[in-house]
Amino acid sequence: MQKLTQVFVIGGLLRFLIPSLIPSVVQALGSTVELSTPINSYKSLQEAFYYLQQGIDLYDGGVNHHPPLLVIILSVFQSLPFKEVWFNLVYTLCDLFIAWKLIQINRWYNFYSAKRYGKKNERFSDDIIASFYLFNPLIVLTNLAHSTIVFTWVFLMESIYQVIFTGNVPRSMIALGISTYLSFNSVYLLPPIIAFAHAMTPTNIHRVYIEGFAIYFAAVALLIMSSFTCTSSWNFLDQCYLTNILLKKITPNVGLWWYIFTEMFDFFTPFYLGLFNIYTLVYVIPITIRLFQFRSNKKLGDSFLAIVLVYIWLSFTKSYPTIGDLGFGLSILPIFKVTIFPYCRYTYVIGLTMLISLLLFPIFYYCWIVLGTGNSNFFYSISLIWGVVHVLIILDLLWGKLVYDYSLDNKIEDVHKLNLAQI
């Protein structure tokens, strides 16, 4: 067997067999705060299936936060025999699909950069890229917890893939529209993906923007209208999207939001809501612009990196993040092996910080909830460190990219001999 096939088979079996043989794994992982939030929890999805079956309004009682079409489509498997096994299969296929797309993107990116910078193409081989995704523990756990964020990733990957391989902006925008429909935060990826489309389609720039925006909004509108038709109420807007924006359900998670709203006086709530939402948005545009690939200069910028950075940024500022969000961002990073990694400086520090925070998350949660000796400050302090990990990754990647750009711009052969100062 080829190595790549081996990776796919083992990665697939891991995701399919474990939950099929030990079904309690899904329930156990689905109850951990690090992996499951109200927005993407599998438990509430199952509750929604029940509501659907009984003819109760999907959003009664405020348990379900999944968009109606997702619930309706997935409920097809609910009626089949061995429904759990079918779900395991769906989740497995989703992950394999993402891994396959990642391989394609890796091939393209390194071919493209080799051509762009006139260097040798020394990318990671396909099987290594696939293993970075399929054997990433954060991704495996997220998948085993059956978090619905996986579907969002599928459409996100599809959106990027369409831009690269077909140059078909409408298709990409439809995929992004579906991804936004599935989880609100994808809307922030619109600017970097449009900018990416700008760099990828050689002609007709105006069309990219006009068509892109129009089709994106049309797709989202269509999905929302059909959801309205299915449920005959606007409740889902409130439950699926406003909950995300206004943090209506305060439960502990690995993000930065929840703590502020549990500890703060009520009259501060609007202020912090505004602040956090603006904060999410405000860095998206600058990252996109800084890494924009202008046509006048063929070598600078990297719009694909901008998408990844924005995704990691979103994982940092989201209202309901999971550890899988960062895991997804990290799994994409090996693609940049040649262009950026040689210039990153803090990999050891970042890796260690990340390990320690992953180690302490469950322990501090246990101290707080089970033993009763700790309190929420314990858990939140690790959330903060987790935030620091995001920031360090973004800083390091940006630094690496900018140094690389500088060396290209000034035709410097070996950057490592330079004494660069950060001012």
Add this chain to the structure above:
Amino acid sequence: MALAETVLRKIHKLGLIPKIIKFLPLCSFLLAVSSILYLISLPMDGNYRNTYISENALMPAQVTSYFRESEWNIVRGYRESITKLSDQDVSSRNKILESWLEQLGLTTSYHVNGFANDTLYAIMHAPRGENTEAMALVVPWATSEGKYNSGAMALAMGLARYFTRMSIWSKNIVFVFPPDSRKSLRSWVDAYHTDLDETAGSIEAAVVLEYDETLGDYFEFIDMFYHGLNGQFPNLDLLNTANVINYHENIKVSIEGIDNKNIDYTTRLLTLVKGIISSCLTGLTQENTNGCEEFSGWQIQAITLRARTKDKGEEHRDITQLGRVVDGTFRSVNNLLEKFHQSFFFYLLMSSKNFISIGTYLPAAVILAVSLAISALSAILSIDRNEAISNLSFILRTFTYVEIVCLGLALSIPKLVATSEGDQVSAVSLLVLSSLGFLSVGSIFFKKRLSKTITFSLISLSLLLISLLITALLIVHFSLALMIGILVLPLTFVPTLMNQFTGQDFKDKAYIGTIICLIVSNPFFVVLTAGNVLGNGSDLFEGLVLAWNDLQCWTWLVVILGWFPCWIVITGCFMFYKIDIDELLKKKLQ
């Protein structure tokens, strides 16, 4: 930023980084030493704090206890009857006790635990409560020293009679009479929270009482025990409450066997060190199983009070005084409207009046974790990292195999020890495991084939894992984290010594040094030594192995799944390490 900029430029200019890398092993060692020095400095004036009551509602020693002379005769009467029961078996004693309790109007019930005598317990429903909270008074039939606990039993009966006549209770009171204060009490606590029919709400505090038959009417001082399983402590407020009440009763209290009359630096240090050790050993040995730790894990604050005497005739504290202490403590806990204060769970006691809180003592273990991480770093820096990354899959596979073997041991050894008669199995397995270190002596006979890259990356990863283990334990079980940190210190010398190998035979000092380091840092060698020093031989090992199944004390798992695999990997590396002759010659030429 300007300052950082200047500093960075300066560092670069002076070329400090290569110099620092060269001294990393020394840095690691110095950090470890400073951690121990830091710990020793804690009992000095100004570093610790005086205990105080954090929860104002407790108001200890603010009421007059009426458990006095009038009750004296009743307690004596009960003791007389209970002493007469001494030659009967526990179940018939329980029957008689049950009839007395029922006469007082208490609801009685049994817990059938299936492996020892049944546990009798009685519930006194609070006249003013909502029936949702309770306090527990535990009196085992046998003290943890194995004596007949007649005094405490009589006291419990006297108190039960006395409590029923008061209308002030807002929390239920549960009287528990287990046959012993170890496994059967643990199983009662588990059952209380899972499947007992007669319950009295969540237990806020529990007091375990021991007053054995040899003491008679008078005792001299109280031994107070508070360590819980897995590094948990009861809320400091409960200890303080009991201490304040003892002080008002003019009873001496000793913690870790050191009394609170003449407190100075030495006694504080001793209490601290003994406290750390007994926190590690809680649940593992007979001496460190005192009853209170059986309540761990259910958010119950529990202490054990044991009446003691040294030489009769010096100081007389009469038995009802101990009753007043219990009465006072219960009345204080009764005052609680909410839970015990949040911030009082992480502390180390230095005497009954002095403590250090988490912020002050935590750095000691943090520094140790950093020291291990630094030695891991120095090991990885001494090799070519790209080559190490290309060997990553071999390294990870090795670790997985070792971990699987250890998992097998972790599950099989307790099974074997539990099913075997006598202590032969545990003695043999301890001997085998602890002598594994001596295998490294025979390493000259092994065929060496591991390259330097693989050896050093494996060692580095092992050290890093131990460092992570310590970090993980920091908050939950500080004492264990500190202990492991100190005991594995010899392992941090291994990579440094291995870098200095001149030849792999006994003429090489570094070679012998490594062997010694490996032998002494073997966890089971440590267990064997500790067992013999503490005077219980292989019992410590047996306790360690069985505590997971009996008491859910996970020290065994930490040792066999955390410490032991790392030690095995490092020892294996030493045994199969092939020194690079070319490099050695180059060094010599220089």
